[in-house]
Amino acid sequence: MTPRWPSVLWVVRHGQSAGNLARDKATAEGLARIALTSRDVDVPLSDLGREQAQALGRWFASSHEDGRPEIMLSSPYLRALETARLFRDAGGCHPEEKICLDERLREKEFGILDGLTVAGIHELQPEQAQFRKLLGKFYHRPPGGESWADVIFRLRALMDTVSLHYGGRRVMIVAHQVVVLCLRYVIENLTEAEILAIDKQGDVANCAITEYRFDPAHGRDGGLVLARYNVTAPMEEGHTPITAAPDEMVAARG
Numbered sequence: 001m002t003p004r005w006p007s008v009l010w011v012v013r014h015g016q017s018a019g020n021l022a023r024d025k026a027t028a029e030g031l032a033r034i035a036l037t038s039r040d041v042d043v044p045l046s047d048l049g050r051e052q053a054q055a056l057g058r059w060f061a062s063s064h065e066d067g068r069p070e071i072m073l074s075s076p077y078l079r080a081l082e083t084a085r086l087f088r089d090a091g092g093c094h095p096e097e098k099i100c101l102d103e104r105l106r107e108k109e110f111g112i113l114d115g116l117t118v119a120g121i122h123e124l125q126p127e128q129a130q131f132r133k134l135l136g137k138f139y140h141r142p143p144g145g146e147s148w149a150d151v152i153f154r155l156r157a158l159m160d161t162v163s164l165h166y167g168g169r170r171v172m173i174v175a176h177q178v179v180v181l182c183l184r185y186v187i188e189n190l191t192e193a194e195i196l197a198i199d200k201q202g203d204v205a206n207c208a209i210t211e212y213r214f215d216p217a218h219g220r221d222g223g224l225v226l227a228r229y230n231v232t233a234p235m236e237e238g239h240t241p242i243t244a245a246p247d248e249m250v251a252a253r254g
Contacts, residue, residue, distance in 0.1 A: 004163050005224050006171040009187075009212040010069065011180050012056065015049030015086075016206045016243045017079040023117070024245060032120030040107060040114065045082045051240050052207040053083040057090025059234030069093045069172035073162075075105040075179070083207065084174040093172070102161075104154040105175040111145025138192045148195075151182045159186055168214075177204045177246065187212060187224050205232050205244040 019036060026034045036043065045053065060068050072093060074084040084099045113121055113128060122129045125142075132140040141147040162171060173183070181204065185195045204210075209231045212224035235242045 002167045003214055003216070004167050004221055005214050006071075006162065006166050006169050006212075007214050008067065008170045009162070009224055010172040011183055011210040011212075012083070012087075012172060012174050013177055013180050013204045013206055013208055014045070014075075014077075014080040014083040014174060015052040016046045016245070017043050017049055018046050019043040019079070020049075020206075020243065020245045021046055026117050027119075030119060032117060032123050034115050034117060036115060040110075041077050043077070043079055045079050045086075048241060048243065049079065049206060050082070050086055052235060052243070053086035054090040055238035055240040056083075056207045056209075056234045057087040057092030059237060060087070060093070061091030067170060069097070070169045071166050071171040072097055072099045072174070073102050073105065073171065074099050074174040075107065075176060076101040076103055077107055077176070080105070080174045080176065084172075087172075087174070102158060104158040105173060105179055107176045108148070108151050108178040109144070109146045111142040113142045113145060136192075136196075138196060148178065148182060148185075151178055152185055155179065155182050155186050159183075180204045180210055184210070184226075184229070188226060202230075203244040203246055204230055205235075205242055207235065208232050208244075209234070 019034070019040070022034050022036055069092070072084055072088065074080050081099065081101065087093070088095065088097055088099065113125060116124060121132075128142050138148045141150060181195055181199055184190060184198065190198075210229045211227040211231070213227045214222060215225045216222040218225050232242050234240075
């Protein structure tokens with residue numbers, strides 16, 4: 001009988017992006033807006049981000065010879081897709097493995113807050129800053145954007161698809177920081193307080209690995225159990241700088 005869930009599920013945040021660098025610059029200079037000339041969906045990896053993705057692929061090629069991903073799922077955002085491609089080209093999975101884009105893995109949408117720094121939100125959208133303080137980051141939905149709860153809603157549907165089609169397979173997902181955290185919420189059946197406590201401990205590192213393994217004794221029919229979270233061993237072993245900045249749009253914590 002085919003298991004309901006993948007034998008292994010890896011969830012990886014994309015490599016450092018050009019947007020991460022632009023956000024850092026805007027924040028350091030106290031600017032209200034991040035200087036970007038393209039849509040968030042089109043922001044590419046930085047040079048370091050490309051190096052991180054390649055280091056991850058080489059690590060899988062050398063450390064997982066009999067256990068590399070069989071299925072590659074990626075956010076359609078350019079920085080995630082580039083990470084998946086560079087990972088594959090560096091030997092992380094079979095060179096002919098198709099990368100399946102799934103829009104449910106896209107970055108959290110920020111709506112009218114798109115492109116604002118934390119200072120910019122308070123300066124240009126003070127009402128939204130107050131709403132966020134009142135509702136909390138889990139439930140606050142800026143006009144035209146999403147809350148964490150909205151992201152979770154689409155990820156529940158994604159996991160239904162994974163369960164339906166990829167039982168017993170080795171699956172890798174390449175996406176974004178909030179997606180990594182919200183998948184933990186879904187898979188581990190966490191509470192709002194529990195996932196926000198994990199988030200408060202620190203950002204998900206670029207190209208860090210979160211790994212789940214199927215345990216037939218977990219629950220009534222078996223389930224996915226967290227094996228490791230936010231692991232940066234591939235970068236450490238490849239002597240590649242580790243970065244863990246928030247995603248470039250609205251990098252607010254708390």
